Amino acid sequence: MLTARLSKSLKVRQVVFIIVLLVVAQLVIEGGKINKLYLPAPWDVLVEFKKCLSENILWSNLLVTLQEFGLGYLIAAVLGIGLGVVFAIFPAVDAFFTPFFSALMSIPKVSIFPLLTIWIGIGFMQKVVIVTMFTFFYIFFNTKSGASETHGNYLKVAKVFRATKRQMIFKVMLPSAIPSIFTGLRVTAAIGVTGVIFAEMQASNAGLGFLLSDAAALYNTPRVFVLIVLVTVLAVVLVAIVDWFERVFFKKHHRNTSVKSEVAKQ
């Protein structure tokens, strides 16, 4: 394991490395060795970023993307967690439907895109549906496996206390599935961003994905770079928000999952 000091000096060196890389890129591209149409100089990207800010196009489009993502993700989370728990409780439902869900999950979602266009057009809802499709299955399967793998001994304890089905779900299965649910939510925060950007790039008139394909169509490579950085930051921030949420509200569920009883023998 690295000591704190070592890892700090490592970080410093990594930052230096990035700066050197940017400076070299700047010099090489400014020197005309690489066509600026393919690769903009870092400084040009910064200038373009300022231009975007002054044109006031980033915030409004970011907001559109966030709304599409947020609604789609919320639907996926509610459906995924809800159905995941239902499947975990009713083995018959699980046995019957899971193969179909697995099959649906394996469909490359992008291939459904044209169909969605025909069904619901290219508006806001289409992006929402895409995000839901991109994220639902991960949340669903993670919840289902988390809830159905509830430690048998926890269930025994609840059974001898004659917990109702409802109590079994809300006081035993859901809490014990929390870490697994959050694993699903974390992964899908990033996947959902991919989904919404993809959908916006295909057909839309707003959102970061729209700006991206628009900039590319105009060969505005500096702007393409600005947007790539932006959507990356967006994905990272969303994942961080999920992490934060889990840490603040479900701290105890998380840090204790590895507890095993020392006297467990069965």
Place this chain on the structure above:
Amino acid sequence: MERIALIKVSKKYSPDDAEYAVQDVSLTIPDGEFVTVLGPSGCGKSTILELVAGLSEPTKGDVCINGRCIAGPSPEVGVVFQDPALFPWRTIRSNVGLGLELHGVPPEARRELADKYIRMVHLTGWEEKYPHELSGGMRQRAGLVRTLVNNPAILLMDEPLGAVDYLTRLSIQDEIIAMWQKEKKTVLFITHDVGEAVYLGTKVVLMTAHPGRISEIIDVDFPYPRDRNDPAMLELVSQILVKINRGADKHAPQAACGEQQ
């Protein structure tokens, strides 16, 4: 009245098993008895406990509580598991109050009762901690009172003090005796410790393994409160130890037995 009755109970966990986990076990426990069970590891003690708890069904035979054959957990039965399985997302207090909470006892009363029992097992000061912050023995004590706090008429305990340190164990043994006498409970208590079985029980059930059977039921007639150093009781302990060892020999490899004869 018979509180607990096992009638010719046999249990196989899977139809493919060659051998029963317990076979032909018959045991009746009248109201107010304190029955302790001794037997080698794997002889089916926990299996019997789960059958009486209504957590699993016998392959053959019947399990009855208060004269009725059961098909699931009964309200008058409390169970202390070998593995306390405290919920890791709940504090100790909230774990201990679990049964009360599930049955709608209001928070104030729950808290008061839980804290009273937590004190009984010397866990005061740990109420707000989470299970992973406690030692194995402490968790076991919390698991014990999670059941006791509900004051069940019938108590099933599976090595509840197995991981508890010696001195604490003695004090909790006495608490259990006091509670049993005061509340007139019926107890089925599984243990590995012969001294504990004799000190606590009105009867000691001896079991043998492969398949799990009851080999002998011994009455322990000493009046309570008992003296741990009572020579007659220590004598009984050593008699039981001899029986257990003889039982173990019976299961020694056949060849060795043949050569001896």
